[in-house]
Amino acid sequence: MTLAEEMTELARQAKAASRSLAALSSDDKNRALLAMADALESNGQRIQEANTQDMQTAAGMELSPAMQDRLKLNEKRITKMAEGLREVAALPDPVGHVLEERTRPNDLKLQKISTPIGVIVIIYESRPNVTADAAGLCFKSGNATILRGGKEALQSNQIIAEIMVNAAKEKVPAFPEYAIQVVPTSDREVVPTLLSLTEYVDLCIPRGGEGLIRAVAEASKVPVIKHYKGVCHVYVDRDANLEMAESITLNAKLQRSSVCNAAETLLVDEAIAPKFLPDIVDRLLEQNVTLRLDQRTREFLPNVGERAEDATEEDWTTEYNDLVLAVRTVHGLSEAIDHINQYGSAHSDSIVTGDEARARQFLNQVDSAAVYWNASTRFTDGAEFGMGAEIGISTDKIGARGPMGLEELTSYKWIGIGSGQLRT
């Protein structure tokens, strides 16, 4: 079989499985998820053996130590995967909800009902735990998954999927075995080939660095839901409580600087700059944050000198994922909004102010997936939003936007219930 034939067959089987999944009861889905969780734990040894093979391959691949660490599966991480599946089992089934209901003048009753999407391709890098997490969320929402992880994690990903499928089949005979499939080859042509199969594949969710995601979006003929990066802003308005502004800035930058909802740029209203900037800059420098200041900001900081760097145009669009923060002083709210809409990544942005009118203007006009008033940008997260779990975050506007939990893995259909209605 050629690669194209092999991928077509895999996708066709996934589509067929998705039809059977749509008919599984919530109970059956939950029993299968719990069986999968138990099986991952009881087969921890097998998983670690496969993972050791991957680690050996990776050692020859010049992966960074951080990538190698992400690849590793120890007992604790296996338990965490199992717990994740149990949490998903405990969440409400997102399928079959009546989202809207209306009866037309001709007595035709219309219901808008949540449905699975169908077949979802997940493309990701080294962490093999994504295999269990993503497959679990997709399965609970009635979707078949095709998982395409990194070459370096192939053995781990395959054994995880195999254990999950076998445990589910044993517990729930109606479980369709092609509901969860790991692409069995690391051929580079897999991605463009799979993502051209619009007849079978309904959605692709890529997870990883900006390079991976841009390559997937560029290659795909099927819809892709994604975020390229998180260039998030905290804007400190003239009416901000300065203590709150300081703690939100520090939290947004420092609580976990390597993630997409961490702040990368601090915008300060010039009316408050003389009061706010000296203190916050000292706090950030104390925490070893490298600062990149625009010229206006420097004017309010006569003593900062070489303790801070100068910002360039490039800084405004950069996701540092590190202890670096760009700082810009703006001439009020409109300039802040324009800056965010022009340079930001439409991910998560926050205003700190005591003035409701200006807060509302910010919340309305900043065109981002999540906008905050007097709260840290770090809250953009499925668990923090009460979704229970998250498969990713979207900055797209078609389909899900913001954190994606189970509901965001559904589509809908219209059901019309009549008694012989004809169109006239």
Next chain:
Amino acid sequence: MTLAEEMTELARQAKAASRSLAALSSDDKNRALLAMADALESNGQRIQEANTQDMQTAAGMELSPAMQDRLKLNEKRITKMAEGLREVAALPDPVGHVLEERTRPNDLKLQKISTPIGVIVIIYESRPNVTADAAGLCFKSGNATILRGGKEALQSNQIIAEIMVNAAKEKVPAFPEYAIQVVPTSDREVVPTLLSLTEYVDLCIPRGGEGLIRAVAEASKVPVIKHYKGVCHVYVDRDANLEMAESITLNAKLQRSSVCNAAETLLVDEAIAPKFLPDIVDRLLEQNVTLRLDQRTREFLPNVGERAEDATEEDWTTEYNDLVLAVRTVHGLSEAIDHINQYGSAHSDSIVTGDEARARQFLNQVDSAAVYWNASTRFTDGAEFGMGAEIGISTDKIGARGPMGLEELTSYKWIGIGSGQLRT
């Protein structure tokens, strides 16, 4: 300027306009729509002059008489465009609705709010009335539109947009003039160029024949919402009321055979075939419907002979848009569902039955945008669904599915309202 530069500038202006649109009040939007409607009527003469030029160009283009008819704008059609805009003005504003609300344990209040999508490219064929209809719906939902009609309608489309924009600007000074733009050239490279501008364009909605839509979907790097075709089914179950089954079949096929929600295939449960087929076939033949029968169907119709044709595999996937109907006898419900999921276009499908359990199975398992129980497939339509107006119908599963009215032209954002919340 190269074409790429010209299209980039046009899309950039549309994006800027979409920011201003998001800040317009519902009142301002409605006043602008009413002013546009009045202006179309009072400038009917100018529109007809431009349309006459288009008709002359079209005469040299070997357009079919049907295409030429669709291109024509007379007083009645201009009035109809104006009335359409007034109806859109009367509909509720779909933007700014609180779709969900929750307060987290840390007292962070989260709201999911409907927002405009941003910039929408509409690609369509001859009917210039689409210019006013689509621009009006997009404008009301806060979106900027870039309209790309057929070469044969360029003068008509340009004058319609110009009249709408000028009327809106005069009535509502905050109306952003680039909110509605007609692509001023008929260069074939416009479509791939525009649809590569992912930074500015949020969505493309193509309207027209399957060829146009496939070409757009193939070329596009931005999300496309579409339906390729409507291969719709009526399935007559063993427990159907046969009189109802007959009237639904006739309505679904004949009430307007040229449209996407008309039935193209009749599926009949073999248990009811001897009772149902002879009568329905006579009725359809009386109405000059060409029938394409499978072999099992023929066995129940010993007298039909050459009055009907034989179906081939190709018939099951064909949208006739004409007085032609394929007929297949199936071995019960599961075979009907499988047939529809395999050969259908996921548009609109109906079961006629008195048995609720089988109806529910059909409604759940047929994976189409609209599924009916004891009603005609012809109801899949924005106006029939109570949406007031429709920009198109989607068979996609990411974003809108089924008829697309104003709500289906929105996205959402998450708003987090706090009092200094930090993530711990």
